[in-house]
Amino acid sequence: MRRVAVAGSPRGQLFHELGRTRPADVELLPLSGGAGERLDIRDADAVRAAVETLAPDALINAAAWTAVDGAEADPEGARAVNATGAGHLAAAAAAVGAHMVHVSTDFVFGASDGRPFAIDAPTGPLSVYGRTKLEGERLVRKEAPDATVLRTAWVYSSHGQNFVKSMLRLMGERDELGVVVDQIGAPTWAYPLAGACWAAATGRVSGTLHWSGAGVASWYDFAQAIRDEATALGLLENAARVRPIATHEYPLPAPRPAYSVLEIAPSAAALGLQPDHWRADLVRMLGELA
Ligand SMILES: NC(=O)c1ccc[n+]([C@@H]2O[C@H](COP(=O)([O-])OP(=O)(O)OC[C@H]3O[C@@H](n4cnc5c(N)ncnc54)[C@H](OP(=O)(O)O)[C@@H]3O)[C@@H](O)[C@H]2O)c1
Numbered sequence: 001m002r003r004v005a006v007a008g009s010p011r012g013q014l015f016h017e018l019g020r021t022r023p024a025d026v027e028l029l030p031l032s033g034g035a036g037e038r039l040d041i042r043d044a045d046a047v048r049a050a051v052e053t054l055a056p057d058a059l060i061n062a063a064a065w066t067a068v069d070g071a072e073a074d075p076e077g078a079r080a081v082n083a084t085g086a087g088h089l090a091a092a093a094a095a096v097g098a099h100m101v102h103v104s105t106d107f108v109f110g111a112s113d114g115r116p117f118a119i120d121a122p123t124g125p126l127s128v129y130g131r132t133k134l135e136g137e138r139l140v141r142k143e144a145p146d147a148t149v150l151r152t153a154w155v156y157s158s159h160g161q162n163f164v165k166s167m168l169r170l171m172g173e174r175d176e177l178g179v180v181v182d183q184i185g186a187p188t189w190a191y192p193l194a195g196a197c198w199a200a201a202t203g204r205v206s207g208t209l210h211w212s213g214a215g216v217a218s219w220y221d222f223a224q225a226i227r228d229e230a231t232a233l234g235l236l237e238n239a240a241r242v243r244p245i246a247t248h249e250y251p252l253p254a255p256r257p258a259y260s261v262l263e264i265a266p267s268a269a270a271l272g273l274q275p276d277h278w279r280a281d282l283v284r285m286l287g288e289l290a
Contacts, residue, residue, distance in 0.1 A: 002025060002026050002027070002057045002058070002202060003026070003027045003029055003054070003055075003056045003057050003058075004026050004027070004028055004029065004056055004057060004058045004059070004060060004198075004201050004202075005029045005030075005031055005050075005051060005054050005056035005058070005059045005060070005098070006018055006028060006029065006030055006031065006059075006060045006062055007031045007039065007041050007047075007059065007060070007061045007062060007063045007089055008030075008031075008038065008061070008062030008063040008064075009038040009063065010030075010038070011160060012062055012063070012064075012160060013155055013156070013157040013159060013160040013161075013162065013190040014062040014103060014155070014157075014190050014193060014194060014197070015030075015062040015063075016157065016159040016160065016190070017157055017159070017190040017191045017193065017194035018060065018062060018194045018197060018198070020191065020194070021191060021194040021195050021198060022198070023198055023202060026198070026202065029054050029056055031047075031050050031051070031054075031059075032050070033046065033050075038063070040085075041061070041063050041081065041085035041086070041088055041089055042080045042081060042084065042085045042088070043088075044088045044091075047085075047088040047089060047092050048088070048091070048092045048095070050092075051089075051092035051093060051095070051096055051098070052092070052095070052096060055096050055098075056093075056096070056098045057098060057099065058093075058098050058099040058100070058101060058201035058202070058204070059089060059092070059093040059098045059099070059100050059101070059201075060101040060103075060197050060201055061086055061089050061100070061101065061102045061103060061140075062103060062197075063081065063085065063089075064081060064082055064103070064133075065077065065078040065080075065081040065082050065129070065132070066129075067129075068107070068127060068129040068254045069252050069253040069254045071127065071128040071129040071132065071254065072127065072128050072129075072253040072254050073253065075128045075131075075132070078128055078129060078132045079132045079135065081132075082129070082132035082133050082135070082136045083132050083133075083135035083136040083139055084139070085136075086102055086136035086137075086139055086140050087136070087139030087140065087142070087143055089102070089140075090102065090139065090140040090142075090143035090144040090147060091143040091144070093143075093144055093147075094143055094144040099146065099147070099148070099201060099204040100140060100143075100144040100146075100147035100148070101147070101148045101150060101197055101200045101201045102136065102137070102140040102147055102148065102149050102150070103150050103151075103152060103197065104133050104134075104136065104137050104149050104150065104151045104152075105129075105130065105133045105151055105152065105153065106151060106152070106153035106154075106185065106212075106257070106260045106261075106262050107125055107126070107127060107129055107130035107133060107153075107256075107257070107260070108123045108125050108130055108133055108134040108137065108151065109121060109122075109123055109124060109125070109130075109257060109260065110123075110124035110125055110126045110130070110257055111124060111257070112257060112258070112259040112260065112261075114259055115261075116261040116262060116263040116264075117210070117260075117261065117262055117263060118263045119207075119208050119209070119210060119263070119266070119267070120208075126254075126255040126256070126257060127254035127255055127256075128254065129254060137149050137208070146204070146206045147206070148200040148201070148205050148206065148207065148208075148209060149207075149208045149209070150196060150197060150200055150208075150209045150210075150211055150267075151208065151209070151210050151211070151262060152188050152193055152210070152211050152212055152262070153185050153186055153188055153212045153260060153261075153262060154185045154186060154187045154188050154212070154213075154222075155188050155189075155190050155193060156187065156188070156189060156190065156285065157189065157190035157191065157285065158285055158288040158289050159190075163187075163219070163222065164226055164282070164285065164286075167179075167223050167226045167227070168226065168230055168235065168236065168289075170240065171226070171227055171230070171236055171239045171240040171242075172236060172239070172240075173240075174240045175240055175241065176240055176241045176242075176243055177223065177240045177241070177242050177243065178243045178244075178245035178249065178250065179219050179220045179222075179223040179242055179243070179244065179245065180218065180219045180220060180244075180245055180246070180247050180249075180250055181218045181219070181220035181221075181244035181245065181246070182218065182246050182247050182258060183218060183219055183247060183256055183257070183258055183259075183260070184216050184217070184218050184258065184259045184260065184261060185212075185216065185217065185219075185260045185261060186212035186213050186214070186215065186216055186217070186261050186262065186264075186278060187212075187213050187217060187222050187278040187281075187282065188211070188212040188213045188278070188281075189213060189278075189281035189282070189284065189285050191281075191284070191285070192211075192213075192273075192275060192276070192281065193211055195273060196209075196211040196271055196273060199271040199272060199273055200271060203271070203272075205270055205271060207270075209267035209270060209271065210262035210263060210264045210267045211262075211264060211267060211268070211271075211275065212261075212262050212264055212275065212278075213275055213276065213277065213278030213281050214264070214275045214276060214277045214278065215277045215278050215279070216261050217278060218244075220242065220244045220245075222278075222282075223242045224242050225279055225282055226282065226286075227239045227240070227242055229279075229282060229283050229286050230286050233283075233286050233287065233289075233290040234290060235286060235289060235290055
């Protein structure tokens with residue numbers, strides 16, 4: 001039996017899916033702050049004490065400040081979790097010989113030449129969130145050089161808050177919906193993402209890896225698919241018409257990359273896993289809601 005500690009909150013998408021995908025021979029140890037509360041990873045002493053007590057074989061970091069737009073107004077708040085907190089976890093993991101798995105983001109990249117980002121493509125985050133996540137990657141590497149840094153993108157789950165659930169709500173409320181068509185990415189179901197984390201943790205896979213659903217989509221394509229598949233499953237009746245709009249028609253505080261696709265094939269091979277097409281995963285996730 002291997003023992004794997006997990007940082008984060010039961011409210012989080014990835015944390016939840018890690019619970020559902022736990023391999024049979026793994027004991028999952030949530031990092032607890034006592035009284036049923038999550039451990040605050042900003043507290044270095046508490047992190048060190050909790051990890052020392054559990055002495056796990058591996059530690060997965062599913063905790064993050066994921067409010068991309070909120071980070072623009074509070075860079076220090078985002079940095080404390082995404083960078084400093086991640087560093088605390090990596091240092092504590094290294095101190096007990098646990099393999100660290102840290103989850104990062106496609107937003108560490110910025111401008112693209114229209115091809116998927118390779119692992120070693122130059123980074124260049126456009127937003128505060130992306131900069132704090134990149135800083136987190138570097139701190140994790142410094143504290144735990146053998147760690148897995150697993151970058152992912154456009155994450156959704158039947159649990160928690162995400163684009164799919166927002167779309168389902170808005171499509172039930174409105175007649176028409178404008179969705180951005182000039183940002184391309186790869187929707188990623190948190191369930192197989194959790195499987196990739198388990199493979200990295202139990203296999204002690206070292207280095208930076210990429211994981212997302214296979215294929216690409218604009219937010220508009222993704223919204224169309226959500227509407228059509230949800231209607232087919234009986235989750236929506238008379239769903240809203242989806243209209244393509246440009247990024248400048250839906251201004252947000254944090255800039256987003258126009259083409260943000262991760263090259264995943266080498267990482268999938270390293271993990272011994274094969275990601276499914278994003279639309280097949282979307283149907284599975286919607287099936288859970290139906
Ligand atoms: N969501 C995406 O689209 C996306 C895209 C690319 C990469 N990622 C990365 O994927 C990973 C998992 O994201 P997710 O989608 O599961 O995010 P999520 O649903 O927002 O979950 C993150 C959790 O982190 C917890 N947290 C925040 N501050 C904390 C702290 N100081 N100590 C302990 N826990 C703290 C939050 O707990 P509370 O709810 O209790 O506050 C939250 O539930 C993150 O590393 C994220 O950066 C996500």
